[in-house]
Amino acid sequence: MRGTDRAGGRGPDGLVVVDKPAGWTSHDVVARCRRIFAQPRAGHAGTLDPDATGVLLVGLGQVTRLLQFLSGLPKRYRGEVVLGVSTSTLDSGGEVTGTWDMRQVTLADARKAAAALTGEIWQVPPMVSAVKVGGQRLHRLARAGLEVPRPARQVRVGRFEVDLAADQQVEPAGAGPVLAVEVECSSGTYVRSLAADLGRLLGGGAHLRRLRRLSVGPFSVADAATLEELAAAGPARALPAVAALAGMPVVQLGPPAVAGVAHGRVLPVAVLQDAGATGAGPWAVVDGEGQLLAVYQAHGPDRAKPVVVLEAAAGLGS
Numbered sequence: 669m670r671g672t673d674r675a676g677g678r679g680p681d682g683l684v685v686v687d688k689p690a691g692w693t694s695h696d697v698v699a700r701c702r703r704i705f706a707q708p709r710a711g712h713a714g715t716l717d718p719d720a721t722g723v724l725l726v727g728l729g730q731v732t733r734l735l736q737f738l739s740g741l742p743k744r745y746r747g748e749v750v751l752g753v754s755t756s757t758l759d760s761g762g763e764v765t766g767t768w769d770m771r772q773v774t775l776a777d778a779r780k781a782a783a784a785l786t787g788e789i790w791q792v793p794p795m796v797s798a799v800k801v802g803g804q805r806l807h808r809l810a811r812a813g814l815e816v817p818r819p820a821r822q823v824r825v826g827r828f829e830v831d832l833a834a835d836q837q838v839e840p841a842g843a844g845p846v847l848a849v850e851v852e853c854s855s856g857t858y859v860r861s862l863a864a865d866l867g868r869l870l871g872g873g874a875h876l877r878r879l880r881r882l883s884v885g886p887f888s889v890a891d892a893a894t895l896e897e898l899a900a901a902g903p904a905r906a907l908p909a910v911a912a913l914a915g916m917p918v919v920q921l922g923p924p925a926v927a928g929v930a931h932g933r934v935l936p937v938a939v940l941q942d943a944g945a946t947g948a949g950p951w952a953v954v955d956g957e958g959q960l961l962a963v964y965q966a967h968g969p970d971r972a973k974p975v976v977v978l979e980a981a982a983g984l985g986s
Contacts, residue, residue, distance in 0.1 A: 679707025681729030681978075682906030687892035688716050688724040688881075697895070701726045704899050705906060713738035714855065714884065719761050722881030723892050727912065733976050734912045737950065737963065740855045741885030742826070747851075747876055748833045749863040751778075752843025754873030757796045758860035768872030770844030775832055778847055781869040782828040790820040791861050827852040828862065844872065850882075886914045909978065910960040913952040919945045919964075920954050929953055929961050932977045937970050950975060 684705075688697050694715045702710045705728055713725040713735040722745075727735045752770040755762035833846040847866075851859055860876040867874025882889055898905050910918070919940050921929065928935055937945070945951050949965035949972065960978060967973035 679705050679709075679729060680903045680906045681707075681731050681909055682727075682903075683731050683734075683909070683912040684726040684728060684898065684906055685887050685892045686724045686726055686898065687889060687894050688721055689895065690719055690721050693718050694724055697724055698726055700895055701728065701898070704895070705903060711735055713741075714743075716881055717759065717860075717879065719759060719877075720879040720881060722879075723884050723887055723889055724881070725884055725887060725912075728906055730978050731909050731912050733978070734909065734963070737913060737916065738885065742852065742854055743857070743881060744883040745849075745851045745853070745859050745879060745881050747849055747859060747863075747879040748835070749830075749847040749849055749866055749874050750838050750843070750877055751845055751847065751867055751870060751874045752872055753838065753840070753875055754864065754867065755875040758794050758858075758864045758875055759879070760875060760877035762796075762875070764840075766873050767840060767843055770867075770870060770872045773844060773870050775830070775845075775847075777870060778830045778845075778866070781866050782830045782849070784869060785862055785865055786825050786828045788822060788824055791823050791858060791865075792820045793818050794858055794861055794864075821856060823857040824854040825851065825857060825862065826854075844874075908960070910952060910954060910958065913960070913963070916950060916952045916963075917945060917947070918954055919943045919951045920956065920958070921961075922956065926955050926961065929964075929974070929977065932962075932974050934967060934971050934973045935964065937966060937972050940964065940972055945972075 684701055686697055694712050698710050698712050702708055707728045709729050709732055711727050711732045713727065716722065716724050725738055751773055752768045753764060754766040756765050829850045831848045833848040836846050838846055851862065859879060863874050863876035893905050921943055925935065925939050940951060950963050952960055953962045953964050954960050962977040963975045964972045965975055
């Protein structure tokens with residue numbers, strides 16, 4: 669599937685799994701993908717901090733309309749928590765705001781504290797996050813030197829594993845041990861906040877360093893490509909639109925029903941159920957060749973309506 673850009677050229681519609689380099693913002697990566705794929709219509713499914721590396725999902729063309737189904741996927745991270753040093757940004761990119769001698773903290777202590785931060789927890793978004801408060805992005809307020817009250821939000825930490833990091837080097841020296849952590853969590857969880865909370869539970873402070881996102885839903889670093897690899901491969905590295913909905917039930921419809929999908933019609937749920945749909949959706953609706961046409965969900969007890977209809981499907985109904 670391909671789309672038309674504003675200048676009349678044609679760029680791919682697809683999903684790109686990027687291995688984001690350190691020092692790049694998520695916006696920087698999207699801008700680079702626009703140039704690599706000659707596709708001005710692009711976006712990402714969840715910000716990754718500039719200092720962090722790992723999986724960033726970038727949608728191209730019509731797949732930007734599918735990012736809403738990806739942004740809420742669970743995430744998995746690996747990083748290091750430096751005990752005994754707090755920073756203004758809760759990570760290694762900020763200024764030191766406090767130091768503690770936490771050399772007495774044992775691995776058993778750290779694991780007990782991490783267990784207290786596992787499950788359904790309430791978390792206050794950091795000031796350097798992209799969360800909006802009063803219509804303003806927190807990170808913009810932070811750059812202006814402001815700090816505002818932020819309501820806590822409920823998140824889920826499914827796993828918070830702690831071990832001693834191989835690299836124990838930290839400035840200032842002697843502040844405390846460095847912990848290697850691996851976290852599985854819901855969308856909207858801030859690992860840097862987990863690091864800071866871990867430090868507080870252990871009687872001092874802490875910050876996060878060397879964060880790497882290992883996976884977003886079914887997409888892992890094994891699926892990801894660096895920007896250099898993407899530039900060399902070009903459109904060949906863009907996954908088809910249906911791949912962006914990996915994990916969503918797929919319903920394959922025949923020609924009569926496809927025509928209704930093309931016009932964005934509400935369909936009897938029985939039509940989708942006859943094609944194998946179960947539950948209330950959402951369902952990825954494809955044609956006989958497996959090309960994604962739309963995403964449908966239940967609308968009342970016996971009908972289903974489209975959430976997204978792609979342009980390729982609309983073309984079938986013209």
